[in-house]
Amino acid sequence: MMPAKQSSPDFKKSQFPAKNHDHGRCIDDAVAAAEALCARKGLRLTKIRRRVLEMVWQGHNPVGAYELLDRLRDEHKGAAPPTVYRALEFLLDCGLIHRIESLNAYVGCGTPDHLHSGQFLICRHCKRIAELSDDTISETIRSRADRLGFAVQRQTIEILGDCADCRRSQTA
Amino acid sequence: MMPAKQSSPDFKKSQFPAKNHDHGRCIDDAVAAAEALCARKGLRLTKIRRRVLEMVWQGHNPVGAYELLDRLRDEHKGAAPPTVYRALEFLLDCGLIHRIESLNAYVGCGTPDHLHSGQFLICRHCKRIAELSDDTISETIRSRADRLGFAVQRQTIEILGDCADCRRSQTA
DNA sequence: CGAAAAACGTTATATCATAACAATTGGATT
DNA sequence: AATCCAATTGTTATGATATAACGTTTTTCG
Ligand SMILES: [Zn+2]
Ligand SMILES: [Zn+2]
Ligand SMILES: [Zn+2]
Ligand SMILES: [Zn+2]
Numbered sequence: 386m387m388p389a390k391q392s393s394p395d396f397k398k399s400q401f402p403a404k405n406h407d408h409g410r411c412i413d414d415a416v417a418a419a420e421a422l423c424a425r426k427g428l429r430l431t432k433i434r435r436r437v438l439e440m441v442w443q444g445h446n447p448v449g450a451y452e453l454l455d456r457l458r459d460e461h462k463g464a465a466p467p468t469v470y471r472a473l474e475f476l477l478d479c480g481l482i483h484r485i486e487s488l489n490a491y492v493g494c495g496t497p498d499h500l501h502s503g504q505f506l507i508c509r510h511c512k513r514i515a516e517l518s519d520d521t522i523s524e525t526i527r528s529r530a531d532r533l534g535f536a537v538q539r540q541t542i543e544i545l546g547d548c549a550d551c552r553r554s555q556t557a
Numbered sequence: 558m559m560p561a562k563q564s565s566p567d568f569k570k571s572q573f574p575a576k577n578h579d580h581g582r583c584i585d586d587a588v589a590a591a592e593a594l595c596a597r598k599g600l601r602l603t604k605i606r607r608r609v610l611e612m613v614w615q616g617h618n619p620v621g622a623y624e625l626l627d628r629l630r631d632e633h634k635g636a637a638p639p640t641v642y643r644a645l646e647f648l649l650d651c652g653l654i655h656r657i658e659s660l661n662a663y664v665g666c667g668t669p670d671h672l673h674s675g676q677f678l679i680c681r682h683c684k685r686i687a688e689l690s691d692d693t694i695s696e697t698i699r700s701r702a703d704r705l706g707f708a709v710q711r712q713t714i715e716i717l718g719d720c721a722d723c724r725r726s727q728t729a
Numbered sequence: 730c731g732a733a734a735a736a737c738g739t740t741a742t743a744t745c746a747t748a749a750c751a752a753t754t755g756g757a758t759t
Numbered sequence: 760a761a762t763c764c765a766a767t768t769g770t771t772a773t774g775a776t777a778t779a780a781c782g783t784t785t786t787t788c789g
Contacts, residue, residue, distance in 0.1 A: 400705055401705070401707075429735080429736080429786085431736070431737090433736090433737080449775085449776080450775095450776070450777075451775070451776070463737090463738060463739080464738095465739065465740085466776085466777070466778080467737085467738080467739085467777095467778075467779090468737075468738080470776095470777065470778075471736080471737080475736095486658040486713070486715070487658040487713050489745095489775085489776060489777095506702060506705070506707050508707075509710065515705070515707075517701065519697075519701050521697055521701070522694075522698055522701060525691075525693055525694050525697045526694055526714070526716060529689065529691050529693070529694060530678060530716060530718065533572055533573070533678065533687070533720075533721065534720070534721025534724065535573075535678050535680075535687075535716070535718055535720055535721060536718045536719045536724060537716055537717075538681065538717050538718040538719065539716070539717040539718070540714075540715075540716050540717075541658070541659050541713065541714070541715040541716070541717070542698070542713070542714055543658070543712075543713040544698060544702060544707070544709055544711070544712050544713070545709075545710050545711040545712075545713070546702065546707050546708045546709040546710040546711070547707070547708045547710065548706070548707055549705065549706025549707060552706065552708060601755085601766080601767085603766095603767070603768090605767090605768080621744085621745080622744095622745065622746075623744070623745070635768090635769065635770080636769095637769075637770065637771085638745085638746070638747080639746090639747075639748090639768085639769080639770085640768075640769080642745095642746065642747075643767080643768080661744085661745060661746095661776095
């Protein structure tokens with residue numbers, strides 16, 4: 386018998402996903418959260434926007450705009466750069482995805498309930514991304530900025546390194 | 558009589574420059590530090606590289622590669638994108654400048670003595686950048702990553718907001 | 730319905746960055 | 760000084776990311 390897939394993806398609360406997690410559930414949850422959020426705010430999650438969101442959630446890796454475009458073209462003739470960039474802009478504005486500045490790429494947000502700048506751990510090897518929401522980090526930065534009279538509006542925090550799984554594989 | 562310009566630019570130790578600071582001194586110091594660093598490490602600060610470094614230090618604002626290229630062309634016929642990107646790569650590798658990922662732009666490093674990932678405050682209004690070197694911030698991040706088994710290799714920290722000077726101007 | 734707004738289609742172009750290879754230069758070694 | 764090698768620069772082309780502009784279609788709502 387196969388080992389049961391992890392049914393409640395707790396890693397969304399700040400860790401890298403287990404190798405065998407039920408990723409279909411990640412996508413479903415993300416779409417469900419998006420539907421709920423858009424319903425609540427009176428925003429329109431159109432077919433294209435939903436599809437781009439699903440494609441961003443294809444994995445826990447960041448995805449480039451033109452990679453999304455290629456995939457979109459497979460099923461949507463006439464897709465062009467503005468098609469995907471408009472969808473990305475919408476999803477960013479909603480807080481459904483984040484942009485990773487250091488990679489020019491996009492990643493789904495697992496906690497889109499309130500708008501926030503993300504804190505990201507990015508593995509150099511497997512390319513997976515984990516989003517943190519560590520108040521200690523953001524407060525440390527905020528207080529340091531405060532002392533200089535600087536009013537923080539948005540924090541871009543992207544930490545590159547090696548995730549636990551990849552470190553184990555390397556030594557093995 | 559004119560007020561004396563600030564002769565020792567202490568703001569290089571983590572703050573925004575005073576409005577009337579002697580910026581010529583900033584440039585001279587940066588070039589002197591670069592000469593020293595390259596001499597110490599046996600690297601060649603060629604004419605182009607030095608000139609690009611000076612141009613990055615034209616102010617405390619981040620500067621784009623093609624803006625540098627335009628300026629370089631004024632005095633160096635035959636300058637092309639690779640010319641400036643090669644110089645930038647050299648200066649980045651030496652730690653003489655930093656790249657601001659969220660702006661696709663470059664800024665001089667005031668403390669190039671040891672290689673480091675910078676922490677930047679970026680003012681939305683005046684576009685000036687201040688580089689912090691706050692160990693509390695980097696250690697907070699490192700310890701949080703450690704707990705997840707993540708080995709930090711590089712931190713990208715870019716804080717967007719309003720600097721003290723601009724906040725004063727706005728309320729006035 | 731009919732007007733207005735939002736979303737989308739389409740074409741062109743802006744902006745940022747690198748590949749590839751030839752020519753030149755700088756500096757060490759005879 | 761002549762030679763050689765490696766580093767740097769010149770040159771051309773192209774790749775990768777993103778937006779402008781404007782017309783058409785779809786949705787919303789009175
Ligand atoms: Zn998943
Ligand atoms: Zn998020
Ligand atoms: Zn990994
Ligand atoms: Zn300012």
